[in-house]
Amino acid sequence: MRLDSLQQLNAARSQRVSAGLLTDLSTGEERVLFEGDALGDDVVNAFRSGRSMTVETEQGSSFLNVYLPAPRIVIIGAVHIGQFLTQMAMFAGFDVYVVDPRTAFATPERFPGAKLSPDWPADHFITNPLDRYTALVALTHDPKIDDSALVEALRAGCFYVGALGSRKTHASRTKRLMQDGFDSQTISAIHAPIGLDIGATNPAEIAIAILAEVVQSLHSPSSPLGPKR
Structure with missing residues (x-):
């Protein structure tokens, strides 16, 4: 070469x-x-x-x-689940980014090794655009933060898009996204409730369920980084 x-x-x-x-x-x-x-x-x-x-x-x-670009996970929300998810995802070989404008939460002490951004998601993605080799995990439960990230993830065709919240919460989220111009088929790409159904009850277990679902999506035939035939 x-x-x-x-x-x-x-x-x-x-x-x-x-x-x-x-x-x-x-x-x-x-x-x-x-x-x-x-x-x-x-x-x-x-x-x-x-x-x-x-x-x-x-x-x-x-x-x-x-x-192809290396797979990465962008976590929206520097919450407890995100702390566990960050460490496990890095052990699994992912680059991990944590985006949260609430600077009191997104600190190097709470997220050692992760790339931290104090920007609002829409601002962060201007210089760090999402792509189809990225998994986006929205964890804040705050529509003002999560929704803009989900909009960008759907537009970018991320290989995984997940959002924390109950089915009732997701139903409200779906209505907001439809008002933003997305149809039901596009919105159905969002994994919500997030994570594989393993009966997770605490932040660490929920993080395991999320990472397992991300890995499952990564290796699915429809993923750009999935099995090759």
Whole structure:
């Protein structure tokens, strides 16, 4: 791999952009591609599946090594459940971000190792946009904080979107999201009540249920980082 190709791939990784190294099988020439480049159905399918494969371009047969962004979890709300979820998620290999404008809660002492943001979600996502390789977990129970995050997550197509709250709470949330222009099918992507139904009753157990559901979604066939066929 050429140095300039490596530099482009590293830059794409830092910016959470899907990229690939295309190598001509007859000449050995290489170039870096980015998801969205108009280079035929084979390239599009390779990026969608996350699989490295032989593709056909106008120049002939090439091999495309695909590099996808690492999975991450964005937690909205520096609450007790989030403290347990952060530590377990980092052990599981996720990058973890905690977003909460209530600065008294989102402190390094309570969330060691996590990336903390004191901004409102809508402001945070301007410089740190969500993507389909991200799981969003809304935990504040405060519509003024959670709703804007859920709106952005649905628009971005996050591989997992979950929100804390009872079915009654989610019914009210659904009405608000429909007023924002979302249809019922799109809203159904939100996991609410959040987490797998394991009978969790305390913050640590709820965090386990949430992380299990995130991992299940991550490895589902519909996930951009799921099993490849």
